[in-house]
Amino acid sequence: MTRCLNCGAERTADVCEACGLSSTLAEIALRRRLLNRTALLMLGALAFVVAGSEFPPLEIDGILIFVGLLVFLTLGLGIWVERRALQHAEVEALKRIYYGLIPVPWLLGALLIGNGWLDRAPRxxxxxxxxxxxxxxxxxxxxxxxxxxxxxxxxxxxxxxxxxxxxxxxxxxxxxxxxxxxxxxxxxxxxxxxx
Ligand SMILES: [Zn+2]
Structure with missing residues (x-):
């Protein structure tokens, strides 16, 4: 069984019944979406670094290493999804994990800002x-x-x-x-x- 790379629906013919894209067009659509999400991931990493310099945690170095590794692994997963798509292998599950990890640096950055900015306790x-x-x-x-x-x-x-x-x-x-x-x-x- 193969799934459409664009919408994830099961595909029996070359043209997907759900979204109407041929397998070639679906692959192009997937790669474009992967690229956009990757850009969003990198922007999130940048936003995290900015948040970390505005309200730096005492353990900033450890946290930077952790987030750096996370971004690195997420990028690796994105590259893996693309490789598998090129080989026409199943990508649905991996793609969902990848998309799910994209907002993580943004959320961690927001967490650092909230942690410092909203901290009203005595210093x-x-x-x-x-x-x-x-x-x-x-x-x-x-x-x-x-x-x-x-x-x-x-x-x-x-x-x-x-x-x-x-x-x-x-x-x-x-x-x-x-x-x-x-x-x-x-x-x-x-x-x-x-x-
Ligand atoms: Zn489709």
């Missing part, structure tokens, strides 16, 4: 000391102050800061890290200041 202040600084350029530029941790079981915290704050602090400087507990419980960095 917490943590006096600590800068150990080192890490700056990364490239597609995902980042400025991190590595400070002594105030949390049990953690040695250091890698605090995401603005470029100005990054330039303002140096190793051995005392500083206060202000955090919010987060509306959905993801601790996030409000800012850093001199003691």
């Amino acid at each position: 917490e202040s943590w006096p600590t000391q800068v150990i080192s600084r890490v700056r990364m350029f490239g597609p995902l530029p980042s400025n991190r102050l590595v400070v002594r941790s105030w949390r049990e079981g953690h040695n250091v915290e890698r605090i995401p800061v603005t470029r100005t704050d990054f330039d303002r602090f140096h190793p051995n400087d005392e500083l206060v890290v202000k955090t919010g507990i987060g509306l959905v419980g993801i601790p996030w960095v409000v800012g850093v200041d001199r003691e």
